[in-house]
Every structure is written in structure tokens, then in C-alpha cells.
Amino acid sequence: LLIYELRPPVLEKEGLVAALQARLDMVEGRSGLQTELRVEGDERLPVPVEEGFYRIAQEALNNVLKHAQAHRVRLTLYLHSPTTWLEVADDGVGFDPSDVLEKGGLGVLGMQERADQLGGKLVVASHAGSGSRVRVEVEV
16 A cells, blocks of 8 residues: 555556556455446546546545445546546445544545645545545546
8 A cells, every 4th residue: 555655657657547447456456345447538637637636546545445344446537628537436334524524534635635736626425324425527
């Protein structure tokens, strides 16, 4: 996991799709989670957007591993102009997003800050007893 906390070389060399797949294979897959990466489109995004999306996915996936008690996680990447988006969805126990923010959850706050830096928006959909969905949308 620590290797993937740094900027993985595959992100720079091969792009976001390859970096996300590598992360799923090396971290989530080894933990026993069933993983899926869906990609629609084949546009390369600007480097800051790819890095921002990767960091948001990384934090969302870390939360899935630490808190969700999930069996499956799916990443969906929509690569069409003008709006592109990334979504991380799991089948875990869910949580109350407002409760996390009130208790000082830095993960959700960090994802929100990254989305803001990209000029995008972050949507976190979850409630106790169901899975969670984190989606970031950016105009490119």
C-alpha cells in the first residue's frame, strides 16, 4: 500500500487507466476484494486531472479497505469531453457522509479539496447499511 501512496510510475508512463488497474490488482485484489474497472472512452486527460482523479480514487479505495467491510468495489471512468468523471462504488456497510465530516474525517475532506482544485465537484452517496459511492466530475 505504501508504494501506491506515492505517485506510481505507471500513472506517468501509461496513464490513469493503467494506474488504476495496477492499484486494484496490487492492493484491493490481494486483500480479497472483487474488483472491476469500467472505462468509457479513450481520451487522455490533462496531467493534473489524471493525478487528481488518481488521488481521489486512492483515498476512496483506502476507505473501502479500512472501513467498508465490502466484498466488491467498482471503479468507473468516463472519458468524454466536456465532462469527465470517476466513480468508486462498493457494496460495504455504508456510512453517513455528514457524520464523517462532523467528526473530522480527513479522507472525505481531502477528496473534496482535490475536486475543488480541479474545478470539479465531489458527490458522496451513502448511508448506514448500504454501499457507498464517491464520484468526482470535472469539465475538461
